[in-house]
Amino acid sequence: MKLSWGEDYAVILMSKLTDNYQKRLIPLSEIAKEYKISYPFLKQLARILKKEGLIESKEGITGGYKLSRQPSKITLWNVVSSFEKKGLTNCCRSLDGKHTLSCPKELFCRTKTTWQKINQEILVKLNSVTLDQL
Numbered sequence: 503m504k505l506s507w508g509e510d511y512a513v514i515l516m517s518k519l520t521d522n523y524q525k526r527l528i529p530l531s532e533i534a535k536e537y538k539i540s541y542p543f544l545k546q547l548a549r550i551l552k553k554e555g556l557i558e559s560k561e562g563i564t565g566g567y568k569l570s571r572q573p574s575k576i577t578l579w580n581v582v583s584s585f586e587k588k589g590l591t592n593c594c595r596s597l598d599g600k601h602t603l604s605c606p607k608e609l610f611c612r613t614k615t616t617w618q619k620i621n622q623e624i625l626v627k628l629n630s631v632t633l634d635q636l
Contacts, residue, residue: 505582505586506585506586508543508546508547508585509581509582509585509586511537511539511543511544511547512547512550512551512581512582512584512585513578513581513582513636514533514537514539515530515533515544515547515548515551515567516551516556516557516569516576516581516633517633517636518533518536518537519557519567519568519569520569520573520633520634520636522568523568523569523572523573526566527559527560527564527565527566527567527568528566528567528568529565529566529567530544530545530548530566530567532566548567550584550585551581551584552567554580554584555570556569556570556576556580556581556584557569557570558570569633572634573632573633573634574632574633574634575632576632576633577628577629577630577631577632577633578628578629578631578632578633579625579628579629581633582628583628
């Protein structure tokens with residue numbers, strides 16, 4: 503599993519919102535400037551995170567973004583899986599175990615079980631780290 507720039511920046515966005523949890527709304531322009539991330543790209547990421555129910559926003563001059571719930575209730579898996587759910591290989595289940603990919607070699611593949619175990623360990627690890635632990 504390789505995190506894309508989007509997933510990496512989404513974690514940065516969420517960590518910034520964690521730092522300000524229950525303090526104030528954070529404008530995306532502030533995060534874009536501080537971390538040198540393209541504002542339009544950050545806005546796309548925020549749209550996805552909002553759709554997934556991880557963040558909330560308020561429009562206007564006093565607007566900005568905030569976490570939708572406590573940082574201790576949001577895991578790295580919640581953030582990363584908003585963008586990508588695939589496992590390490592194309593032949594085994596996705597990390598969340600919900601999406602099975604078929605492979606013509608599946609019936610006699612010797613490595614599938616190993617990849618599934620590794621994928622499961624990654625899922626467990628991402629689920630064990632919450633935003634307040636970053």
